[in-house]
Amino acid sequence: MTMLSVGGTRAWIDRFADAAEDQFDSLTDLDRLVGDGDFGMNLRTGLRSAVQRLRSDPPTSPGEVFARTSDAFLDIGGTSGPLLGLWFGRIGAVSGVEVTATDLASALGAATAAVQRLGNAQVGHKTMVDAMVPATSALTEAAVSGATLSAALNSAATAARLGAESTRAMLARRGRAAYVGEHARGVEDPGASAIAMFFAASSYKSVPA
Structure with missing residues (x-):
């Protein structure tokens, strides 16, 4: 797969939503250990809304799929919703009705930088950024090397999962987990886990637009 179509992007969000349903309990349990326990609910609610929006008003480009997903999360509030x-x-x-690995890498770079600015978070702070940054870097490196979109996304998924797992050893510096100190050490950050789930859901067979 060399290009991301609107159909492929919708399938990606659908699989992400399915994963959020499947992992609802585990994400909730993680957030109860490091936060206020609402992350699983917020993620599931946002993705349910995104899927509904995409069904009721079908998008015509990959960018529109992500934009509708954005709107759904902005409506749920909380800490994770705005981010x-x-x-x-x-x-x-x-932009475009088909998106290349290079296009997606550029958009992800801008997106991750924006989250870092808003949350004042860096890698090592035990937040979703710990999965976002390595995934973005891996996708960018793969795109520059000329890898296919599928291969680039696989690299991003692997990097995001490793980034999420790395948060277990961290002492939180940002977010609600920062208030519980050592109590959060040994627990994977739920936000980073969700980002890893998102990239893992990118693996798909070609879906027509």
Whole structure:
């Protein structure tokens, strides 16, 4: 797969939504250990809304898919809603009816930088940024090397999963987990886990637009 179509992007969000349903309990349990326990609910609610919006008003480009997903997260509020809404919104700035690995890498770079600015978070702070940054870097490196979109997304998925797993050893510096100190050490950050789920859901067979 060399290009991301609108159909492929919708299938990606559908699979992400399915994963959020499947992992609802585990994400909730993680957030109860490091936060206020609402992350699983917020993620599931946002993605349910995104899927509904995409069905009721079918998009015509990958960018529109991500933009509708952004709108859904911006409507749920909380801590994660605005951050995920911002992230998907910046990804949604990608143009064209078909998107290359280079196009997607550029949009992800802008999206991740925007989240870092808003949350004042860096890699090592035990937040979703710990999965976003390595995934973005891996996708960018793969695109520059001439890899196919599928291969680039696989690299991003691997990097995001490793980034999420790395948060277990961290002492939180940002977010609600920062208030519980050592109690959060040994627990994977739920936001980083969700970003890893998003990239893992990118693996797909060609879907017609």
